[in-house]
Amino acid sequence: MDKSNLLNVSNLKKTFIKKSGTFLKRKKTEVYAVNNINLEVKKGEILGIIGESGCGKTTTARMIMRLMKETEGEISFEGVNLCNLKDSETNKIRKKMQMIFQDPYDTLNPGMRILDILMEPINAHEKNLPYQAKYQRVVEAIEAIELRPAEDFIHRYPHQLSGGQRQRIAIARAIILKPSFIAADEPTSMLDVSVRAGILNLLLDLRKKMGLTMMFITHDLSTASYMCDRIAVMYQGKIVEIGPTKKIIHKPSHPYTKALVAVVKDLNHFIKNREKLILDGEVDSTKEEKGCPFVSRCPHKEDICHSQVPNLEAIDNGHSVSCHCHTELLERTS
Amino acid sequence: MGNQKWKKYWQVLTSNNIGLFGLILLMIFLLIAILAPFLAPFDPTDRVGAPFTKPNSQFLLGTNDVGQDILSELLYGTRISLLIGVIAAFISILLGCLVGIVSGYYGGKVDALLMRLVDLVLVIPFLPLMILLAAFIGPSFWNIVLVISLISWASPARVIRSQVLTLKTKGYVEAAKSIGTNISVVLSRHILPGVIPIALSQFVLAASHSILIEASLSFLGLGDPFTKSWGTILYYAQARGAFLTDAWIWWVLPPGLLITTLVIGFAFTGYSLEEILNPRLRKER
Numbered sequence: 001m002d003k004s005n006l007l008n009v010s011n012l013k014k015t016f017i018k019k020s021g022t023f024l025k026r027k028k029t030e031v032y033a034v035n036n037i038n039l040e041v042k043k044g045e046i047l048g049i050i051g052e053s054g055c056g057k058t059t060t061a062r063m064i065m066r067l068m069k070e071t072e073g074e075i076s077f078e079g080v081n082l083c084n085l086k087d088s089e090t091n092k093i094r095k096k097m098q099m100i101f102q103d104p105y106d107t108l109n110p111g112m113r114i115l116d117i118l119m120e121p122i123n124a125h126e127k128n129l130p131y132q133a134k135y136q137r138v139v140e141a142i143e144a145i146e147l148r149p150a151e152d153f154i155h156r157y158p159h160q161l162s163g164g165q166r167q168r169i170a171i172a173r174a175i176i177l178k179p180s181f182i183a184a185d186e187p188t189s190m191l192d193v194s195v196r197a198g199i200l201n202l203l204l205d206l207r208k209k210m211g212l213t214m215m216f217i218t219h220d221l222s223t224a225s226y227m228c229d230r231i232a233v234m235y236q237g238k239i240v241e242i243g244p245t246k247k248i249i250h251k252p253s254h255p256y257t258k259a260l261v262a263v264v265k266d267l268n269h270f271i272k273n274r275e276k277l278i279l280d281g282e283v284d285s286t287k288e289e290k291g292c293p294f295v296s297r298c299p300h301k302e303d304i305c306h307s308q309v310p311n312l313e314a315i316d317n318g319h320s321v322s323c324h325c326h327t328e329l330l331e332r333t334s
Numbered sequence: 335m336g337n338q339k340w341k342k343y344w345q346v347l348t349s350n351n352i353g354l355f356g357l358i359l360l361m362i363f364l365l366i367a368i369l370a371p372f373l374a375p376f377d378p379t380d381r382v383g384a385p386f387t388k389p390n391s392q393f394l395l396g397t398n399d400v401g402q403d404i405l406s407e408l409l410y411g412t413r414i415s416l417l418i419g420v421i422a423a424f425i426s427i428l429l430g431c432l433v434g435i436v437s438g439y440y441g442g443k444v445d446a447l448l449m450r451l452v453d454l455v456l457v458i459p460f461l462p463l464m465i466l467l468a469a470f471i472g473p474s475f476w477n478i479v480l481v482i483s484l485i486s487w488a489s490p491a492r493v494i495r496s497q498v499l500t501l502k503t504k505g506y507v508e509a510a511k512s513i514g515t516n517i518s519v520v521l522s523r524h525i526l527p528g529v530i531p532i533a534l535s536q537f538v539l540a541a542s543h544s545i546l547i548e549a550s551l552s553f554l555g556l557g558d559p560f561t562k563s564w565g566t567i568l569y570y571a572q573a574r575g576a577f578l579t580d581a582w583i584w585w586v587l588p589p590g591l592l593i594t595t596l597v598i599g600f601a602f603t604g605y606s607l608e609e610i611l612n613p614r615l616r617k618e619r
């Protein structure tokens with residue numbers, strides 16, 4: 001294991017049991033929400049996780065944050081294996097890793113003032129601090145997220161704030177304990193387009209000032225390319241391609257990444273090559289198929305794609321892809 | 335904001351005729367209970383007249399078999415009936431909250447076990463069980479309270495559990511957990527405030543049931559003979575044959591009416607509280 005990695009995830013799996021049918025014909029189907037993920041997050045970097053809705057991004061983050069138990073696999077943070085910790089030990093680790101959730105209208109308790117909301121992390125970890133010091137920390141955190149003057153906001157309730165302001169408060173709650181790692185789960189997807197850039201820049205700014213390491217989850221490639229040093233592309237619970245942002249954008253190797261890039265990059269190219277690029281068909285993560293998970297929607301499928309699961313293979317320095325045909329595809333496009 | 339919310343609840347409660355009516359009834363009974371010593375013409379335990387006196391200007395509702403003033407008995411009885419109802423309801427809601435919150439929040443095996451227990455308590459025919467229980471542990475004020483609480487915590491527990499289940503999925507609960515807030519704080523800061531309004535409406539409904547149950551038990555002679563509630567008065571009326579003579583008009587009817595009115599007061603208030611807290615039940619006005 002590399003010393004410069006803050007977070008190491010290996011062979012992480014999560015299976016949900018979905019019950020359906022009536023009393024007599026009860027069926028239990030397994031949903032492979034996260035299916036054997038390996039990734040590492042280096043100190044100081046922002047790793048993007050990108051993929052369509054339902055591909056398992058949130059589930060991955062929730063397992064890393066210990067909000068959900070993994071079915072299988074290992075997560076180590078600063079060299080500590082998080083999977084076998086007792087609850088009290090997990091709570092201690094949480095001081096160093098925080099999450100920003102997707103929906104700012106849901107993550108702030110409507111009955112609590114901003115002051116109480118931001119006091120909560122301090123009370124959880126540094127209860128014995130004098131009140132004045134706690135208050136000062138809250139004020140500093142509100143100023144750090146650029147809501148000024150802080151005293152104007154401290155006594156408000158969440159419903160008196162706009163969506164962007166709420167998300168800023170959620171960010172303040174995440175950074176108030178000065179964590180080393182933050183997982184941001186689509187922090188701008190529920191916000192007005194006009195305030196999104198502000199939130200993204202705030203996160204970049206905080207990362208620079210506090211030396212944060214981040215996992216940034218999004219379904220939007222352009223946001224990911226703006227924010228991230230490296231990007232992992234997820235599809236149906238698997239990482240299909242991972243590499244430096246530049247490589248993912250300029251030399252996408254997996255057909256799924258290619259489709260994502262094409263949509264963002266060049267609308268004309270996308271329209272002309274629609275048939276080759278469009279993602280068709282239903283996503284179904286309920287069965288663990290024999291072949292490539294992408295095969296039903298892939299425009300390039302070959303025989304081997306139906307029978308064998310591709311592995312994530314390195315094709316370049318720090319750039320890996322899981323596709324049987326990526327060498328041929330590379331030749332065809334270049 | 336909290337203040338505003340309560341103001342809105344108050345508005346809905348009072349703009350609703352049934353709720354307002356229930357609330358007024360409750361106020362009247364509360365006043366009677368508090369002011370009983372001033373309202374009652376006699377001490378209800380004193381033998382102030384001849385036994386079985388018919389109503390006259392001195393004893394408005396006549397006297398009972400030992401010459402106590404029935405009107406005074408009824409006025410003082412309000413205290414006992416109200417007190418037993420409220421205390422028993424309070425204990426059953428406390429128990430219901432505890433079971434509901436633990437069951438809803440922890441889920442899994444604990445939940446399954448507790449909910450089977452709730453089912454059990456709910457399906458047992460309660461009158462025979464209570465008679466058995468009350469007869470077994472003997473009649474006294476607190477035993478009656480205990481018996482009533484033991485059989486009426488189950489339905490509030492169910493309702494509160496379902497509320498906890500929805501609260502549990504709220505983002506702020508998950509956020510609190512991911513911050514490292516310990517469970518007791520999550521429960522008291524985030525879950526409990528969402529449960530209290532529901533618990534309040536359940537409390538009022540439970541009080542109405544408790545009063546009815548207390549009356550039934552006391553009527554069957556299982557009440558505390560030293561603290562006379564309306565039910566106990568009915569028991570003596572029955573035992574002394576008042577049901578068979580003209581005396582039922584002043585000895586049986588008044589306590590019966592009082593019980594009915596108080597139960598209705600609680601029930602009406604409870605239903606409109608429920609309406610407030612469950613907006614889907616709220617009618618367009």
Ligand SMILES: Nc1ncnc2c1ncn2[C@@H]1O[C@H](COP(=O)(O)OP(=O)(O)O)[C@@H](O)[C@H]1O
Pocket residue numbers: 016017031033051052053054055056057058059060285
């Ligand atoms: N608590 C749960 N119970 C059952 N299935 C779940 C649960 N959470 C997520 N899933 C399923 O897991 C899959 C991945 O979900 P999620 O991680 O939320 O996706 P994303 O965040 O990428 O949109 C989805 O198919 C979803 O239906």
Ligand SMILES: [Mg+2]
Pocket residue numbers: 057058059102185186
């Ligand atoms: Mg998600």
